[in-house]
Amino acid sequence: MPASAKANSKRPRRARGSINPADIVTGAFEFCRTTPVDEMTMPQLAAFLNVGVTSIYWYFKSKRELLDAMTDEALVSFYESMPPLRSQGWEDMLREFFVSFYTLLAADPLKCDLIVRRIGHQADEGAMRSWNRAEQLLTALADAGFPPSLARHAFFTLSIYTQGFLLVERTGRVSGAISSPPAGGSADLVAADAAAAPRGTQPAAGSAAPEDFEFGITNIIAGLRQLRPSEERAGAA
Amino acid sequence: MPASAKANSKRPRRARGSINPADIVTGAFEFCRTTPVDEMTMPQLAAFLNVGVTSIYWYFKSKRELLDAMTDEALVSFYESMPPLRSQGWEDMLREFFVSFYTLLAADPLKCDLIVRRIGHQADEGAMRSWNRAEQLLTALADAGFPPSLARHAFFTLSIYTQGFLLVERTGRVSGAISSPPAGGSADLVAADAAAAPRGTQPAAGSAAPEDFEFGITNIIAGLRQLRPSEERAGAA
């Protein structure tokens, strides 16, 4: 090939039906295997997909809309990959569910960013669909004697805790927060250390996270055990 | 004044000592009384402060550094505005502390954005300083028979829950999540509704938040009561 083919690109024009929304979203996910979503750029994505930037706007009328589509897909895939509940007792079911919840998202920064960190951008049309596992849980709680409102609160509390943990972990503020007494004896609730881990790469998931996460779950479930109406006279009436 | 003084601005050059980091940070806070931080722009801020954009870069070598400074100040001001603890028992102390925590940040979107939503950008030099209230709490827990590691976990769990709640609330995903049974009986953990509230303005803090928040605190504290080593033989040895 000639040595100095200056600006040799001029990508050929693509055929009429050669792109579609699904491909774009899929491509965006692939692109984000390399780059954090927050850094994904329309021109960059277009180059990656080998289309003109403006072509993307034919299918998504804004970047936000594209991110919404990605979030929808992330949610569906997330729900699908939640393993079915094996446990029988309500306590184990709750624990199992939220440990799966946490594990899945902690292992997938992109999904975590889309699902937990992204802001209330949408009504999550796609969310309601594949969402029956929660029902299962609520039912189990009802069977165990929890009144509906208490059951929902329980579910909500665990969900908030899980999301909070993922958030704080993802922002790298969690590494030695619990395990290591800060020598002088000082603790900090929002920014315990964040100095230990290297900062260049992905926040790098603080050290002892999984056990620390499970403690909170244990704690909340213990509380629910206590908050549950006593069962002695539950069967009657 | 003449009708068509086209581009009449040409702001006069400022004196040599007329800006300083403190003023810039203060100005930025003032600017954000009007605009969400995420939308604050260096040119906009400069215009608001009546300085050249580049002047800001003399004191802060990047926008990130400026935001860090803002976060530091937000943290200090946050700690200072935490009312002193009145309660005596460990349970009430914990509740009081985290309710204050929540109330303060829920009422101040800017501080919430800087402290909770911003990412692990720094070691929070300024945080460790005014941070003795947590000590107080840890001590109270120790006095109540909690081993140090358990006390820290307790504190951490409550803190994570609080931050998670603020996050989810700030992103507008919380409004009717608990109070209203979704008719069909479906619940969603990440995006319960988000469709009810108007979306244009600030996420508008979902309806029944405070009670919902306190439920989780009650729940976690109840769990701690159960997790605490039994006191019967605590005074001995």
Added chain:
DNA sequence: ACCTGAACACCGTTCAAGT
């Protein structure tokens, strides 16, 4: 109908002055 480059109004940041 679908794909596209050029262009617009912005951004964060740097440079090379001005005082």
Added chain:
DNA sequence: ACCTGAACACCGTTCAAGT
């Protein structure tokens, strides 16, 4: 030493074509 406009390489988005 401090303050500054012009300029740079980007961004998201729109426009006016091209096919």
